Amino acid sequence: MSIPPRVAAAPFQTPAYLYDERTMQQRCAMVASHLGEHLRLYYAIKANPSLGVLRALRMHVGGVDISSGIELERALKTGFDPAHMSFAGPGKSDAELRAAVLAGVGAISVESLAEAMRLQRIARETHRSANILLRLNPAQPFPGFAIKMGGKPTPFGIEEAQAPLAIQQILDSPGLNLRGFHVYAGTQCLQPQTLIDNFAYALKMIGQLAADFHLSPELINFGGGLGVAYHEGQQELDAAEALPAMCDLFEQARQSPRLAQCEGIIELGRYLMAEAGWYLTTVTDVKQAHGQTFCVCDGGMHHYLAASGNFGQVIRKNYRVANLDADAEREVARVTLAGPLCTTLDVLAQQAELPVPRVGERLAILHAGAYGLSASPLLFLSHKTPWEYLLDSQDALQTLREPVDPSGLGELG
Numbered sequence: 001m002s003i004p005p006r007v008a009a010a011p012f013q014t015p016a017y018l019y020d021e022r023t024m025q026q027r028c029a030m031v032a033s034h035l036g037e038h039l040r041l042y043y044a045i046k047a048n049p050s051l052g053v054l055r056a057l058r059m060h061v062g063g064v065d066i067s068s069g070i071e072l073e074r075a076l077k078t079g080f081d082p083a084h085m086s087f088a089g090p091g092k093s094d095a096e097l098r099a100a101v102l103a104g105v106g107a108i109s110v111e112s113l114a115e116a117m118r119l120q121r122i123a124r125e126t127h128r129s130a131n132i133l134l135r136l137n138p139a140q141p142f143p144g145f146a147i148k149m150g151g152k153p154t155p156f157g158i159e160e161a162q163a164p165l166a167i168q169q170i171l172d173s174p175g176l177n178l179r180g181f182h183v184y185a186g187t188q189c190l191q192p193q194t195l196i197d198n199f200a201y202a203l204k205m206i207g208q209l210a211a212d213f214h215l216s217p218e219l220i221n222f223g224g225g226l227g228v229a230y231h232e233g234q235q236e237l238d239a240a241e242a243l244p245a246m247c248d249l250f251e252q253a254r255q256s257p258r259l260a261q262c263e264g265i266i267e268l269g270r271y272l273m274a275e276a277g278w279y280l281t282t283v284t285d286v287k288q289a290h291g292q293t294f295c296v297c298d299g300g301m302h303h304y305l306a307a308s309g310n311f312g313q314v315i316r317k318n319y320r321v322a323n324l325d326a327d328a329e330r331e332v333a334r335v336t337l338a339g340p341l342c343t344t345l346d347v348l349a350q351q352a353e354l355p356v357p358r359v360g361e362r363l364a365i366l367h368a369g370a371y372g373l374s375a376s377p378l379l380f381l382s383h384k385t386p387w388e389y390l391l392d393s394q395d396a397l398q399t400l401r402e403p404v405d406p407s408g409l410g411e412l413g
């Protein structure tokens with residue numbers, strides 16, 4: 001696997017995450033070019049909440065999806081407009097809901113009727129109205145999503161069959177401004193047809209509810225779900241195949257008077273960010289054990305859990321890896337990349353085919369821009385956090401975060 005020469009040439013230290021501003025902006029532009037006039041692209045902050053990343057993306061997306069009060073703070077701090085924020089997630093606290101209402105968040109996704117009632121109280125107490133979308137869990141499953149958020153029992157949203165009751169209660173509640181609906185059925189989907197079918201189902205379901213309740217939704221959040229080809233042999237998802245078809249379906253639906261004013265949101269995390277980041281590590285030891293070659297690295301699963309196969313994967317498969325310092329002549333063989341942690345779980349790649357690394361050489365794990373640092377068990381085994389860098393659009397390497405000891409976080413004794 002090759003990586004951009006400007007990344008390999010950057011003067012980074014390891015272990016590190018490096019995010020490339022140009023790649024992330026190109027990904028946003030590519031997706032946006034397929035969305036047409038009435039679908040907006042939002043960035044799902046949980047994929048990578050780095051302030052440097054948020055700043056780099058701000059002018060290139062139409063808004064953000066936030067999933068916690070601290071993500072709201074980070075989005076506000078980096079200049080995103082609360083009117084173009086969507087706040088989803090089960091178990092939002094009163095303090096988080098209050099902060100969202102006071103900030104004027106444009107779309108708070110209500111995940112249960114009890115949450116709607118808490119919002120009503122908060123709206124009354126703050127003398128504001130709460131802009132809400134009702135999040136629906138579709139009755140029908142869509143098998144093409146590797147990770148399913150709906151179409152089965154999950155804590156997300158309100159089941160389709162219970163929606164009429166919930167809508168009636170919300171409409172009867174002063175202070176709740178029901179702007180529309182949210183459907184996020186699943187993610188890590190590599191099949192365009194699944195994305196299109198899911199989109200069509202959401203539109204049909206919402207069209208019916210709008211007709212039944214004489215509603216004219218202003219906003220539909222269709223979630224995202226576009227997947228990333230993390231592993232060798234996986235076929236990349238072509239956005240040019242999936243998105244224009246979804247766009248056409250939306251434009252057709254907007255022909256009906258009830259949806260004529262409706263705008264749509266597509267919110268993506270991994271599809272925008274995964275390719276724009278690398279996890280960089282240096283080989284500290286090379287050894288043989290029972291006939292296999294082990295390269296021990298200065299970084300591991302405490303920084304990048306997903307590469308170790310322990311972030312929800314059912315079957316462990318290697319992420320793609322590149323050796324940045326071996327020339328074309330180097331012998332290629334199977335090697336296992338182990339991290340520095342004293343646990344058998346700490347494997348960054350198992351028997352991966354690679355130009356055989358030597359001590360001191362630097363390796364890059366690809367697709368590390370999403371669900372990397374913030375999705376990893378940083379406290380495990382008490383190591384420092386990695387460097388975090390942004391390679392900006394002038395190819396200057398900016399340090400976003402220096403290594404720190406995370407083990408004392410808030411510790412009192």
Ligand SMILES: *Cc1c(COP(=O)(O)O)cnc(C)c1O
Binds near residue numbers: 188267
């Ligand atoms: C996580 C999340 C996303 C983004 O998912 P990706 O797989 O990273 O694209 C979008 N919407 C909501 C509500 C989410 O929770």
